[in-house]
Amino acid sequence: MKLTQCLALSTLAASVMLASQADANEITDNEIRIGYLADMSGAYRDPIGPLGQDAIEMAIEDMGGSVAGAEIELFSADDRNSPDVGSSIVRGWIDEQNVDMVTGLVASSVTLAAVRLLEEENRLGLVNGAVSSGVTNESCSPNHIHWVYDTWAMSNGTASAITQEGNTDWFLLSADYSFGHALERDVTRVVEENGGNIVGSIRHPFPSNDFSSFMLQAQASGADVIALNNAGSDTTNAIRTASEFGITQAGQVLAGMVLFSTDVRSLGLEAAQGLQFTTAWYYDLNDEARAWAERFKERTGSMPTQVHAGLYSSTLHYLQAVDAIGTDEAQAVREQMAATPIDDIFATGGYIREDGRMVHDMYLVEVKTPEESTDEDDLFRLVRTIPAEEAFRPLSESDCHLVNNDS
Template structure:
């Protein structure tokens, strides 16, 4: 599809965060382009990824901007946002306009993997920075790595490695793979198949569903008929919710088959309810009830938005904060200087402890295998999970020895 100029204009919503001017404020640094730090937030604002990421991602970014005082290196921070409609064409057109007409320094959000892969190509061509928070495909820092983007929250390698490995090692060896039919679903399908087979399991069947999809009846009947021990849902957001609900209607889990959600958010569990979601195991990059610091930040987010944050909201805050602090440290918004400073500085905040950015652009940090609590175990509406296992950073993500990224050992 094509995006005409008028639509591109209307797609952009601009919020300007003005710096507080005090007697201690220093003069604008001439090495800051346009005397402003310009950030674009590109995300699905109205589709299947609206609830776990969407509009509330703006609040997470604004919290980071506020926490640096509204300016860095003497320059005000300007924040643009747009709905990519889960379309690579729409996303590319918005990013192109941001670069050509707004001179944006950094683009964050980047949710659907198809949109993300199109956007990061433009960012590399124009030497701008991308902070990928929503997209899950591990190819973002493998075959599609570049010196112009960083992958922050999770990826398909980490999500499948945590969940599929644990379930297979528990003795559930026969798997059926149901995947969203686009780049994210394909990548997750490949990663789950790899983990299952490496741990002695077998793929007994597979299918791909349209993205997005509201009718999972035929797919779930096929999965049920396969006799698989485990049905892996290689999708996310509304697709996962619809698939789990359909499985419940057909009594799939009641009959003994296991549903393994590969990418689940707290918003999904709330939508499903503990009665339907109890016992689900899956991998998370972050959870608001991990410690006192995460609970305090999450409460601040809830007071602002009326909702508890997801792992991507926490990642948006963390990556934006790390970016802005890097600009303050080097005194310039030059893409490569800022990216190098981000790589040189450990990530210690509400999202990660001793996280670090590798040469392939992967931010490496601990991950968590969690299980959904029963209604009886839950103390309140926000008490959804228990941590089964902390997956150490070095174990969580694809080792560089297996990377095909040209930036590795270059």
């Protein structure tokens, strides 16, 4: 009798355990639901915007449209670069569509508001557009991963190279919101660590069309370098204004801290030639990157930016993780993603750290002259590959609460 009871209890325990495992392995609603939140109409429309959805769709298609027997559904929305609008969209996606993962996340202010909601609701965020290094530093969480770049990496490559060339006096022109502030801070750190000085700074409203007064102030500072701590149309407008005022012709260096291939096309090689900047990816990096870029261009009519490649890569890695473990539970998926190296069209040997930073090589490039360019897509030459371990903030300097700096 006792043996029978023991066997019965063992069978019951095993059944409960199996049922528990089955629940853990279930995909909610038998669908993977992804939300793409981005600036579709403002300053970041061209480098990220609507074409980012195509990159995500390519990843979904490359997975055959489903994972672990579950169909994949994609939602998209324009956050209008507003934290309030972005938060409202994410809240609606969670409450009404039961979205599992949100990607895109472009303006840093929108991103920081959105990832707080994702953590509260235990959903996953894949940050591809936002640049602020605070995303995985003081604002890290167990519910988001920062994929493409950040202000620490962008300033580390460009500012150090330009300062080491003997351009020691810097003037900082920064977008007046969290991204611009973070980039201003990180550029200051790199310049001073390399023996340079900040001789002046000013912040401009985001977004801005008229940079005349800002560029005149930068010109009057006598700085060797004018750092553009902004992105998208703000950067291209500032560079055009500098060209009109003859700033570079007079010998001052313009340092675009966050530039995209779309910016260079918009400016034209005549205006952009010689600009050096750091990028996470570009389509002539290798044969695999170029082949994927040609697929993207055939689909959209345009070559992809580094963020488009990041959206494809991060979405694919996410879907592969769900497929491998058979669940869309956020913490389980993140753990699987972190346990799997990233080897694809975007990165080789990339990996996800405990703070949520995806670590990979970065690249210092220079815009070609019109004479050097062989076709409309031949824009850059590689100056230097920045190894992954040099590219991003070391964990020993992290303020992320997920990082144990005592070990």
